[in-house]
Amino acid sequence: MTSFDGAARLLGRLGRGASLAARTALPVDTNPVPADWTHVTKVDPEDAKKLPLLYPLYLRHTSAVSVGGSADVNAANTEETFDLLGPASVPVFHEPSGPRHVTPRTREQADLLAIPEVLNGDSESLVGQLGEGAEYIREEMVPEMLRERLPWLPAFATGALADFATSWLLADAVFEAYVIQNPDSAAAREANVAESDLLSPREAKQRGMAAERHLESELVYLEYSGTYGGDEAAETLDAISESLTWSRLWYGGGIDSRKRAEAMLDAGADTVVVGDAFHRVADEEAELCERAADALDPDADPSAVREWVAENVAVADSNAAAYLATIPGAPDPERLARRYLSATVRTWLRLRAHRAAADDRRGDRPDLGADLRRALGPDLFDGLSEADAALVRRNLTALLRASRADGTDEAAHRRDGSKPSADEAVATHLGLTFSA
Known part of the structure; x- marks a missing residue:
């Protein structure tokens, strides 16, 4: 090992230490997901899910808008949805359910890219799609962007830039660690979450701790997807929230009234996510x-x-x-x-x-x-x-x-x-x- 390699490794350890200190010991908030987002409206790009005629009137009250869905979503209708929402005054971010839903246009328009990781699904839903996404970005999306923007770039430089751009895009994204608790939902089917995969409050707490401390997920998301979790969800949120210091804790599922929204926030959620009620x-x-x-x-x-x-x-x-x-x-x-x-x-x-x-x-x-x-x-x-x-x-x-x-x-x-x-x-x- 050369002295240069040793210095580089030392700098790397110091950088990781500084990042860890900022997350745990210092009175600063380094999470890129704003802490004041208490309400997120989820807009599904599928054609069957419509927007109100004057939707900016409604959306000006929400903290942010998420674009994503589990069924009948593709790159084309995702781009169309961003075209509809991108000029709005509210922040808009992307929660893709498939790697190919991310395109150069969506990356330009989205304030954040939130990559899902399902903590109680199969390995495909945790690392499989991430690997597929990294391959798609490295071998298709980034080279296309380089050809369009830097057509003069020599071939030997394209590979190195593609490697760097892929790592940068993933580093710039936020990771969203899901605990899916409704086995009858489309999200559960996509992640192969069955009844036997549902977690107790303590198990969900442990997965949340792993997501924050090992996976470094910016978001931990308790997802009931279409049904209201009620007391069970409140108990789980309470257990997870007491173990998190840096990650945001979100809840989604069946929020259709102020009473339900406030119940989940009071139980420990930083943010409630509402989709069906808007559509x-x-x-x-x-x-x-x-x-x-x-x-x-x-x-x-x-x-x-x-x-x-x-x-x-x-x-x-x-x-x-x-x-x-x-x-x-x-x-x-x-x-x-x-x-x-x-x-x-x-x-x-x-x-x-x-x-x-x-x-x-x-x-x-x-x-x-x-x-x-x-x-x-x-x-x-x-x-x-x-x-x-x-x-x-x-x-x-x-x-x-x-x-x-x-x-x-x-x-x-x-x-x-x-x-x-x-x-x-x-x-x-x-x-x-x-x-x-």
Whole structure:
């Protein structure tokens, strides 16, 4: 061993010691996942999971948005989802369920890449997919990026840079150690978690300690995926939380009310993750706007729309109020839900009227000029950041462009298998389209 090698190893040990001290002994927080994220909204890219028409209104109350899902997710719909969420004012990160869901576009748009590790699944779910992912990054993704950005790079340098870039991308990612406790969920099927693999609170605590101290996982995630863990989950969270000093502890599964969200936070979770409750808002909007279109004039003023919503919608029991109630920092979820549902109805009525008038003037395509903002009314954007308001305008314009004169969706008429346009992708992921 040369003196240079010895010095390098000493520096390596000192670096590891400094990192360990920062995590355990020093009064600093080196975890890249912000400690003030108490609520994360999970958006599933699969086409069946829709977004509310004015989703930036709802998402401005959450701490961050996670993009990922366990079924019918691919690189294309993941990129489309990031295109929809990336310009929003809320942080957006990526939780891929497969290595090939990570692309150069998603890496550019995601604030964080969270790589899953299932602590009570099979070895494939812990290290198998990580190995597959490392191979994909090293042999496909990084070389493609280098060819696009550094086409002049000689071949002998490509391999070394690819090795470095692969290690850097993985070092820059955060690792998410899952304990999956619902064997009937899609996540359990993906990780081969059976009834016999479920953990007691003490066993979950031990796995959490291994995740933090050996795997150095930034996140430990107690996952009930679609069902509420209740007292059992609370006991497990309490056991895990007392053993963690650096890793964040997240809970996901069945959070659809403030009571449930607060119960998991009180039990020791740093963050609750909500997915289905958000997507159900989009399902609710389609039926609501259909009823409103039969009852209200297209140019109904805001007060008339609010009155109709108050008289015809049980807002307290709505999916909109239920989702907003899961966010501890959202004030008066019922009031917010009434406001947002009214804004959605008014927007939809005016958008339909604007499109119909444009069809009369221009034939098969609506006029998408500067009058769109005037047609919607400037008060729609009250309270939205400039970025979120621009995102709403972009999406509404895309819906108009993607629609046909006969009132159906352009993407539904595609028969040649060609890639949909950006406007068609927006229409695919929003719950309200002109075919509804």
